[in-house]
Structure formats: structure tokens, C-alpha cells
Amino acid sequence: MDIKNLRLNYQKSAIDFSNAEDNPVQFFLNWFNDALEVNKDEANACVLSTISDENKPDSRVILLKAINESGFTFFTNYTSSKAIHIENNNNVALNFYWPELERQVRISGVAQKISAKGSDAYFKSRPRESQLGAWVSEQSNVVELNHSFESILNDLEKKFDGKEVERPLHWGGYCIAPNKVEFWQGRPSRLHDRLVYEIDGNKWNKKRLAP
Numbered sequence: 001m002d003i004k005n006l007r008l009n010y011q012k013s014a015i016d017f018s019n020a021e022d023n024p025v026q027f028f029l030n031w032f033n034d035a036l037e038v039n040k041d042e043a044n045a046c047v048l049s050t051i052s053d054e055n056k057p058d059s060r061v062i063l064l065k066a067i068n069e070s071g072f073t074f075f076t077n078y079t080s081s082k083a084i085h086i087e088n089n090n091n092v093a094l095n096f097y098w099p100e101l102e103r104q105v106r107i108s109g110v111a112q113k114i115s116a117k118g119s120d121a122y123f124k125s126r127p128r129e130s131q132l133g134a135w136v137s138e139q140s141n142v143v144e145l146n147h148s149f150e151s152i153l154n155d156l157e158k159k160f161d162g163k164e165v166e167r168p169l170h171w172g173g174y175c176i177a178p179n180k181v182e183f184w185q186g187r188p189s190r191l192h193d194r195l196v197y198e199i200d201g202n203k204w205n206k207k208r209l210a211p
């Protein structure tokens, strides 16, 4: 396979710059609904980038679990590498790529832990096996090659038998308050449409960018 010949001529859609929403979260919701129509299972998968305490970027896929005026919320382990990075530097980026729509969204913002009440509410809505899973793993810690998570899970099943699984305090949500959001729509001849929103005090400025 000669990968240098892999390319698509994007032509599915265009950004209507003159009628674009004034708020990028509203614009995002429109595109997110389109993404759900073509890929309802993983339209919410996105790449979260953080900066380590050695100033090195790091990226991983996460699942977005809520979107509102305050921002974009995901859940994780508060002892994981990403959480340690955020503690040190809460400037983060999210990247969504929806190939079926030839669209990308890039979000820069500031991550903050959500309230314990908010984390509890989402934790309660998770399937029981996911709730137990949050107790099993110290995410991103090194473990022995023959480490058995199953035996820990069995012990936890006994511990919580007949009881509601409590949220471990080391597990919860972050909300990313956006300060810059760029929408990219693939266009023919690489003349892609790009619309960027940047926050200025409490209002959003909109600009078109060259492809």
C-alpha cells in the first residue's frame, strides 16, 4: 500500500459564513447532532490534549458526556496522567474528527473539576460494571505483567453485593470552558472552509481562516 496516494476530494458540505451562529457552542451542537445521525455510537469520541509538567504535549481519546453553555464535560480518574497534567496546567485542547461529514472541530479551553454532586449524578447513571471498574483501576499506574484485575473485580462485587456502588472520590468529571473553537469543513481542491471563534471578555469574535 503506497500511502502517499491516499487522499479524498472533500465535497460533502460547506460553511455558510454569513449565517453562522454567534455562539460556538450552538454551532458545535448543530454539527454534533449531524455527527450523531451518521455515527450515533461514537460521535462523542474526541482527542484530549494536555501539557505535562515537563512541558510536553500528550493526547488521548476520551468520550464527551455533556455539552452546555459552561462547556464540554468528560469523566476520568483524578489520579491519571491527564488529571496530573491538568492540576499543573489546566489549559487543554479537544479535537473532534467526523470523517463521515469531512469535519473537524478544534477546541481550546480551561479545564476545571465539576462539582462532586455533578460527578455523583453521572456515576449513578453508569452501568454497574462501569461503576465497579472505576474502583478497580488506578488509571495510568504501572502494573505487573501478570496483574489480575478480574480478582479485584470479584472482591469488589462481593463488597458491594446488594448495595449501590458509591462513586470513588478519585473518579469524576472535568468541564472545559472554551476560549477558542475552530470549525473545519473539507472542500474540493483543498479549499477548505474554516471558521474560528475566539472569546473576548464575554463575547465571541468570529473570523474566517484561509484553508
Ligand SMILES: Cc1cc2nc3c(=O)[nH]c(=O)nc-3n(C[C@H](O)[C@H](O)[C@H](O)COP(=O)(O)O)c2cc1C
Residues within 6 Å of the ligand: 045, 058, 059, 060, 061, 062, 063, 064, 074, 075, 076, 077, 080, 081, 082, 083, 139, 140
Ligand atoms: C474510544 C475511547 C474512549 C475513551 N474514553 C475515555 C474517557 O471517557 N475517560 C477516560 O479517562 N479515558 C477514556 N479512554 C482511555 C484514554 O484514551 C486513556 O487511555 C486513559 O484515560 C489514560 O490516559 P492518561 O494516562 O493520559 O490519563 C478512552 C479510550 C478510547 C479509545
